[in-house]
Amino acid sequence: xxxxxxxxxxxxxxxxxxxxxxxxxxxxxxxxxxxxxxxxxxxxxxxxxxxxxxxxxxxxxxxxxxxxxxxxxxxxxxxxxxxxxxxxxxxxxxxxxxxxxxxxxxxxxxxxxxxxxxxxxxxx
Amino acid sequence: xxxxxxxxxxxxxxxxxxxxxxxxxxxxxxxxxxxxxxxxxxxxxxxxxxxxxxxxxxxxxxxxxxxxxxxxxxxxxxxxxxxxxxxxxxxxxxxxxxxxxxxxxxxxxxxxxxxxxxxxxxxxxxxxxxxxxxxxxxxxxxxxxxxxxxxxxxxxxxxxxxxxxxxxxxxxxxxxxxxxxxxxxxxxxxxxxxxxxxxxxxxxxxxxxxxxxxxxxxxxxxxxxxxxxxxxxxxxxxxxxxxxxx
Numbered sequence: 001x002x003x004x005x006x007x008x009x010x011x012x013x014x015x016x017x018x019x020x021x022x023x024x025x026x027x028x029x030x031x032x033x034x035x036x037x038x039x040x041x042x043x044x045x046x047x048x049x050x051x052x053x054x055x056x057x058x059x060x061x062x063x064x065x066x067x068x069x070x071x072x073x074x075x076x077x078x079x080x081x082x083x084x085x086x087x088x089x090x091x092x093x094x095x096x097x098x099x100x101x102x103x104x105x106x107x108x109x110x111x112x113x114x115x116x117x118x119x120x121x122x123x124x
Numbered sequence: 125x126x127x128x129x130x131x132x133x134x135x136x137x138x139x140x141x142x143x144x145x146x147x148x149x150x151x152x153x154x155x156x157x158x159x160x161x162x163x164x165x166x167x168x169x170x171x172x173x174x175x176x177x178x179x180x181x182x183x184x185x186x187x188x189x190x191x192x193x194x195x196x197x198x199x200x201x202x203x204x205x206x207x208x209x210x211x212x213x214x215x216x217x218x219x220x221x222x223x224x225x226x227x228x229x230x231x232x233x234x235x236x237x238x239x240x241x242x243x244x245x246x247x248x249x250x251x252x253x254x255x256x257x258x259x260x261x262x263x264x265x266x267x268x269x270x271x272x273x274x275x276x277x278x279x280x281x282x283x284x285x286x287x288x289x290x291x292x293x294x295x296x297x298x299x300x301x302x303x304x305x306x307x308x309x310x311x312x313x314x315x316x317x318x319x320x321x322x323x324x325x326x327x328x329x330x331x332x333x334x335x336x337x338x339x340x341x342x343x344x345x346x347x348x349x350x351x352x353x354x355x356x357x358x359x360x361x362x363x364x365x366x367x368x369x370x
Contacts, residue, residue, distance in 0.1 A: 108303025
């Protein structure tokens with residue numbers, strides 16, 4: 001995942017549970033959210049190209065999109081060392097944020113490989 | 125029903141790829157132009173002071189639970205005291221700042237420049253697409269859509285039996301417009317990610333921010349209920365020290 005991860009910056013610890021009260025460093029939290037956004041955008045572009053090359057059409061392609069988003073979520077969770085609460089304030093951030101944001105990029109790059117004769121090698 | 129139209133490679137070479145390339149280049153160009161055209165405005169001292177006061181008040185509100193009650197109350201009084209509190213602005217002055225914001229020629233020019241740099245490339249490119257690339261099937265999108273999208277996606281094509289997946293170049297333009305936003309945010313860094321909708325929201329909210337900001341902060345500060353979040357702190361410190369000593 002380190003190779004695919006577009007942003008080189010590491011996630012910073014943004015929360016510490018002092019006295020059972022979670023405090024969050026806002027700047028680090030923002031940095032982490034940015035990283036999630038970049039990762040999702042990049043993965044949706046790659047996923048679009050893959051879907052196009054494999055020739056998926058219709059519903060199958062969207063299933064692939066959701067699969068890619070799920071893989072991104074799992075990858076981000078793994079990079080955060082599975083201790084989500086010290087990097088983000090709730091699970092929903094890392095799971096659902098930006099889910100549909102990459103959809104348009106996905107569709108755009110999904111259409112590219114379907115051009116005629118662009119990948120004639122694969123047609124055979 | 126679903127005839128498999130074979131699209132000419134010439135279409136691909138001369139329409140689709142150039143359109144995408146042009147849009148990417150225009151985006152990059154616009155980013156650099158906006159960077160160059162950003163005139164350095166010398167910030168008004170009063171506005172900066174107000175901004176800093178707002179930030180301080182906000183920090184106080186955020187960290188209210190971590191300071192003892194008495195000191196929080198002392199700070200709050202300092203801010204929202206009727207006579208000489210920092211956040212207390214008499215009504216007359218508040219109106220003034222807003223009017224000043226809008227009639228300031230520099231500010232208006234800046235906003236206009238930003239708006240224009242957003243709108244003009246889009247309009248030009250759209251007109252170019254319409255003029256040159258209309259009337260034929262441009263691309264095939266990979267998923268099927270209902271008949272209702274036909275009028276939206278197949279603008280120049282007058283055959284009604286063609287599958288809705290075959291779209292005209294206008295819809296290819298829009299697809300590029302939305303899809304390249306993500307790409308721009310990756311290659312151009314954080315700032316200019318072609319967020320025109322965000323710009324518009326910022327524009328409408330900009331004029332009101334400093335004026336209503338003070339009274340809003342004051343109200344927010346008044347509302348805060350202080351909850352002492354570190355009651356056991358001394359015990360904790362004692363435990364830590366014990367561990368260190370022993």
